[in-house]
Amino acid sequence: MLNNRKKTRRMKRRMRRFLLVGLPVILIGSMGYFSLKRLSSASESAASGHFYNNSSYKDNDSEYDKDDDSSVKGDTPVSNPTKEAEITGNDNVELDTTPDSLTVLVNKELRLPSDYVPADLMVPDVNFSISYYDEKKLMRKPAAEALKELFEAAERDNLSLCGVSAYRSYKRQYEIFTNNVKTQGMGHTLQYSAVPGYSEHQTGLAIDISTKSVNYHIDESFASTDEYQWLIENAHLYGFIIRYPEDKTSITGYSFEPWHIRYVGKALAKYLYENNMCLEEYYKFTPSEDYSESINYDNLEEYGINPDDVKVPTKAPVKTPTPTPTETPTPSEEPSATPTPSVKPTKKPDKVTPTVTATPTQEVTETPEITPTEEVTPSPTDATNAPADGDAGGADTQTP
Numbered sequence: 001m002l003n004n005r006k007k008t009r010r011m012k013r014r015m016r017r018f019l020l021v022g023l024p025v026i027l028i029g030s031m032g033y034f035s036l037k038r039l040s041s042a043s044e045s046a047a048s049g050h051f052y053n054n055s056s057y058k059d060n061d062s063e064y065d066k067d068d069d070s071s072v073k074g075d076t077p078v079s080n081p082t083k084e085a086e087i088t089g090n091d092n093v094e095l096d097t098t099p100d101s102l103t104v105l106v107n108k109e110l111r112l113p114s115d116y117v118p119a120d121l122m123v124p125d126v127n128f129s130i131s132y133y134d135e136k137k138l139m140r141k142p143a144a145e146a147l148k149e150l151f152e153a154a155e156r157d158n159l160s161l162c163g164v165s166a167y168r169s170y171k172r173q174y175e176i177f178t179n180n181v182k183t184q185g186m187g188h189t190l191q192y193s194a195v196p197g198y199s200e201h202q203t204g205l206a207i208d209i210s211t212k213s214v215n216y217h218i219d220e221s222f223a224s225t226d227e228y229q230w231l232i233e234n235a236h237l238y239g240f241i242i243r244y245p246e247d248k249t250s251i252t253g254y255s256f257e258p259w260h261i262r263y264v265g266k267a268l269a270k271y272l273y274e275n276n277m278c279l280e281e282y283y284k285f286t287p288s289e290d291y292s293e294s295i296n297y298d299n300l301e302e303y304g305i306n307p308d309d310v311k312v313p314t315k316a317p318v319k320t321p322t323p324t325p326t327e328t329p330t331p332s333e334e335p336s337a338t339p340t341p342s343v344k345p346t347k348k349p350d351k352v353t354p355t356v357t358a359t360p361t362q363e364v365t366e367t368p369e370i371t372p373t374e375e376v377t378p379s380p381t382d383a384t385n386a387p388a389d390g391d392a393g394g395a396d397t398q399t400p
């Protein structure tokens with residue numbers, strides 16, 4: 001009896017100790033584990049959400065997923081799904097303005113939403129002119145895979161292509177554009193730089209490429225290379241087109257850009273190649289006469305640009321980019337032959353003033369066109385130095 005009572009008391013004591021100490025330890029332990037788990041998965045999704053997440057365009061993405069699957073299962077090792085039916089004509093073609101479509105038309109009149117970010121961006125496995133990571137290395141998956149094949153095919157023919165500038169976000173284009181308007185004026189900017197939202201680089205399907213023999217420059221020198229001659233004949237086999245050909249400038253609205261290629265898929269690329277058409281012609285898109293002149297200082301807001309972002313600081317004149325030797329006060333402004341309205345009047349006269357030093361004048365002559373070359377220099381941040389994506393080109397400033 002006594003023994004029994006002792007036992008029960010001991011049992012009770014143990015139970016109490018367990019409830020007081022053991023249980024809380026278990027509870028706290030498991031809470032810690034789960035919250036850690038949740039934290040780590042949250043940070044993963046935050047990281048991948050940076051570029052790759054854009055829920056509003058989800059639906060279209062899933063189409064690609066299907067395509068990708070088929071390419072994996074199929075016996076052709078080609079990464080690019082060749083599901084596309086052959087294109088035999090363009091009589092009943094509807095204008096394609098779906099941001100996520102591989103055949104979307106983006107030009108000086110057809111814009112992408114400012115919040116459009118492709119969901120499947122990745123860095124193509126090809127050589128680039130820069131070695132560090134940069135947003136401009138990104139392309140959409142189908143384009144990135146096709147680019148790899150294109151570059152490998154060129155290499156088999158002893159040619160070497162090099163990526164320079166691919167994806168450009170709306171935000172980046174906005175910075176480039178407003179910065180150019182501020183420093184070069186509207187006229188010059190419109191000639192060389194795409195208005196944010198109107199750059200084909202925002203699709204993730206376009207890339208500016210070059211080659212070593214022209215120092216990876218994004219300019220017309222690329223047109224004289226063997227690589228470019230090869231591209232003319234072969235790009236379509238991998239789904240790419242030369243987007244702004246020399247003989248289509250009045251239709252595309254952009255000057256000749258041998259370096260800017262655009263992925264449209266093999267079927268369309270082949271059709272355009274065989275019929276010597278540019279994308280605008282395929283869609284029977286007729287540009288309005290005014291094209292790029294349609295935007296000006298007064299209607300900036302209609303283009304989603306905050307006028308404050310392009311306001312030239314009143315002191316602008318002083319700000320000469322080039323270290324002008326001491327004097328020659330005014331000449332410095334010259335470089336912007338363009339639109340900075342206020343400065344203009346004074347300018348010309350100054351030029352005349354005979355400055356003894358030879359240098360100043362030279363600086364003056366060196367106008368904007370030079371910028372393109374600079375592009376190669378890897379300054380990740382610098383918006384100004386790219387030629388443009390205006391690229392139209394190229395790089396950053398210009399366009400498409």
Ligand SMILES: [Zn+2]
Pocket residue numbers: 201206207208259260261389390391392393394395399400
């Ligand atoms: Zn370009």
